[in-house]
Amino acid sequence: MTGNVELIIDGRTLNLPTTVGSEGEVGIDIATLRNQTGCITLDPGYGNTGSCESAITFIDGETGILRYRGYDISELAEKSTFIETAYLLIYGELPTRPQLAEFSELLSENQMLHEDMRHLFNGFPPTAHPMAILSAMINAASSYHPNIINKREERFPWHAARLISQVRTIAAYSYRKAHGLPTIYPKTNLKYTANFLHMMFSHPGEDCELKPEIVKALDLIFLLHADHEQNCSTSTVRMVASSRANLFASASAGVCALWGPLHGGANQAVLEMLEEIHSEGDDGSKFLNEVKNKVGNRRLMGFGHRVYKNFDPRAVIIKQQCDKVLGQLHKSDPLLDIAKKLEEIALHDDYFISRKLYPNVDFYSGIIMRAIGIPMDMFTVMFAIGRMPGWIANYKEVMEDPDSRIARPRQIYTGATRRTYQPLDARV
Ligand code: ACO
Numbered sequence: 532m533t534g535n536v537e538l539i540i541d542g543r544t545l546n547l548p549t550t551v552g553s554e555g556e557v558g559i560d561i562a563t564l565r566n567q568t569g570c571i572t573l574d575p576g577y578g579n580t581g582s583c584e585s586a587i588t589f590i591d592g593e594t595g596i597l598r599y600r601g602y603d604i605s606e607l608a609e610k611s612t613f614i615e616t617a618y619l620l621i622y623g624e625l626p627t628r629p630q631l632a633e634f635s636e637l638l639s640e641n642q643m644l645h646e647d648m649r650h651l652f653n654g655f656p657p658t659a660h661p662m663a664i665l666s667a668m669i670n671a672a673s674s675y676h677p678n679i680i681n682k683r684e685e686r687f688p689w690h691a692a693r694l695i696s697q698v699r700t701i702a703a704y705s706y707r708k709a710h711g712l713p714t715i716y717p718k719t720n721l722k723y724t725a726n727f728l729h730m731m732f733s734h735p736g737e738d739c740e741l742k743p744e745i746v747k748a749l750d751l752i753f754l755l756h757a758d759h760e761q762n763c764s765t766s767t768v769r770m771v772a773s774s775r776a777n778l779f780a781s782a783s784a785g786v787c788a789l790w791g792p793l794h795g796g797a798n799q800a801v802l803e804m805l806e807e808i809h810s811e812g813d814d815g816s817k818f819l820n821e822v823k824n825k826v827g828n829r830r831l832m833g834f835g836h837r838v839y840k841n842f843d844p845r846a847v848i849i850k851q852q853c854d855k856v857l858g859q860l861h862k863s864d865p866l867l868d869i870a871k872k873l874e875e876i877a878l879h880d881d882y883f884i885s886r887k888l889y890p891n892v893d894f895y896s897g898i899i900m901r902a903i904g905i906p907m908d909m910f911t912v913m914f915a916i917g918r919m920p921g922w923i924a925n926y927k928e929v930m931e932d933p934d935s936r937i938a939r940p941r942q943i944y945t946g947a948t949r950r951t952y953q954p955l956d957a958r959v
Contacts (some may be wrong), residue, residue, distance in 0.1 A: 607619075621920055664707060666783045669779055731905075809866060841889065846890040
């Protein structure tokens with residue numbers, strides 16, 4: 532739907548077109564603003580800037596709604612699987628049985644890395660963060676298949692499947708490498724998430740036990756992370772894609788953006804925070820006082836979100852899952868008790884209420900991953916595996932948009948105005 536708005540700038544009335552989304556959100560198209568007025572918009576952090584039109588994911592942060600291609604996240608979490616949801620995100624519809632079978636077959640066909648890539652893993656020091664390995668190896672993987680770099684469009688389904696499948700293999704190999712363990716190859720008879728756990732935790736000649744409740748919990752974590760509209764990493768993927776870089780290069784950039792502690796790195800930061808609170812014998816109150824008084828600019832990690840100002844629907848599902856998994860595994864975790872205490876205090880505290888800060892997806896996900904046996908430095912890697920279908924869907928949208936242009940923001944320059952070069956001896 533389209534319309535118009537009038538904008539008065541310096542006494543001049545501009546008639547600007549608007550685009551109205553299918554859920555009613557209105558975007559003012561300011562493409563002609565600079566030509567007409569000489570002004571640009573300034574919106575650091577992009578809180579009010581729509582960078583694209585997208586048909587993939589809808590979020591209403593005021594009411595806590597998240598939908599992939601129109602389906603509520605809670606319904607998908609209950610009834611779908613990560614791989615079915617990945618198909619939905621990338622291709623727009625839930626797959627039929629034959630489509631799902633074909634997609635799964637493509638994933639299995641593409642799960643092995645080129646054997647030479649093992650030498651690349653050996654080049655990393657034992658201290659390398661798995662996110663650094665993941666990003667580098669995703670980019671490197673494209674080198675083994677020139678038609679990924681040449682972007683043969685008819686091969687897109689193959690490239691997409693290859694990336695989804697191989698990100699999991701790379702992630703598991705990076706864990707094995709970091710812990711000095713032998714590489715475990717994927718098995719064709721295992722489904723996506725079970726296969727990942729097998730590559731992580733089996734040993735040569737001794738397969739790990741794949742408990743259904745653990746496989747299901749991790750599959751759910753992947754599904755809940757699968758897309759989240761124009762967040763920092765997805766915007767990065769789209770930005771890189773806009774230059775017509777290949778899918779693997781764009782996804783590799785997404786991994787780097789995700790790594791930061793204000794984004795995907797928050798799941799690791801939450802656990803580090805909980806461990807610190809626990810080691811100091813604090814029940815959370817002392818820590819929260821420091822946060823509120825901005826001591827050392829501390830933040831309650833896993834709280835707050837740019838878009839959700841009510842609750843993060845993923846956090847609600849993850850919290851329930853957390854209790855369930857720990858119960859099923861007959862485990863208790865003092866960090867879960869601290870997390871619950873922090874949440875309880877924060878939800879009744881004016882500092883957090885007035886700023887509309889609620890638990891986000893990362894607040895409880897780390898506790899489940901810890902219970903499953905995933906090491907802390909792999910948490911953000913789990914997020915990246917989960918987010919891959921969303922990045923691929925967004926990449927596809929950019930490539931298929933006939934109006935897509937290279938992303939190139941402007942700036943307001945605030946540096947020195949013109950000055951002349953001073954010879955070295957004349958400078959004070
Ligand atoms: N703890 C304490 N105070 C916070 C927190 C927090 N987690 N988050 C925001 N605030 C405060 C800020 O200090 C600021 O207070 P002020 O008005 O007194 O200066 C106010 O709330 C607004 O904060 P901004 O940083 O402007 O909010 P923004 O929308 O830019 O940031 C973000 C969102 C990055 C998620 C932020 O809430 C944060 O740092 N949270 C902790 C990290 C985290 O959990 N990240 C994961 C996000 S979800 C995801 O990426 C999967």
